[in-house]
Amino acid sequence: MTMTTEYAKTAPDRSEVDALTGPTVVEFGTDWCGFCRAAQPLIAQAFQAHRGVHHIKIEDGSGRPLGRSFRVKLWPTLVFMLGGKEVARLVRPGDASEIRDALALIDEPLAE
Template structure:
């Protein structure tokens, strides 16, 4: 799976996210968020070469349970998961290296 470009309007249940075994990035934000839009080229650059990592973009907001369960307070927030557990988190990335470093934490087990 490659990087998604649009935020999903409906979110899966937290139990579904926790049950994922494959390396996954869950990104919280909105289409209208300036920080989210500014981060997209950095995220896309970091994802190059990591096409096997699932990327879920979830629209977030005050009444959105999934974002609250991850204690998301700023957008975009990227949660890097492996085996249903959070391994790393990047909030409002300022460069592709931040995202790339976190991707490496969940991609390395695949190479072993």
Template sequence: MNMNKDYAESEPPRAEVDALPGPTVVEFGAPWCGFCIGAQPLIEQAFAGHDSVRHIKIEDGPGRSLGRSYRIKLWPTLVFLKDGVEVARLVRPSDAATIRQALAQIA
């Protein structure tokens, strides 16, 4: 699976995310967020070679229950899951190497 480039406007229920098998990264942010835009090249570099990792990109904001269930405060936040369990979390990642290290924990 390749990295998603677009934020999903609708979010899956938390129970559905918790039930996902295998490695998954849930990215919370917004298409207009400067930090999110700046992080995209780093995320894309880090995802190269990790085709088996599911990438769910969620547009977050007020009233969005999935982001609240993960206690998201800043964007972008990447939550790294293995079989629905959080293994790592990065808030406003600043380099691809850190993202690759977190991916290695779930791949």
């Protein structure tokens, strides 16, 4: 798998996300969010060594149930999950290394 580049307009149910078994990152944000756009190159860089991680990008907003179930307050918020359980969370990441560190908690990096 590779990094998802566009935010999905419709979100899966929380039960579907919790049922995912492999390493997963759920990213909440919007296409028009400046913080979200600024984080995209950092996220892409970090994901290069973790191509097996399932990346779900969800467009978030007021009253959106999936984002509320994860208590998302700022964008982008990245939730790192393994076996349907949250392992780490980053809000407005400013450095690719912090994203790589969180990815390493749920996935083995690819050999360079």
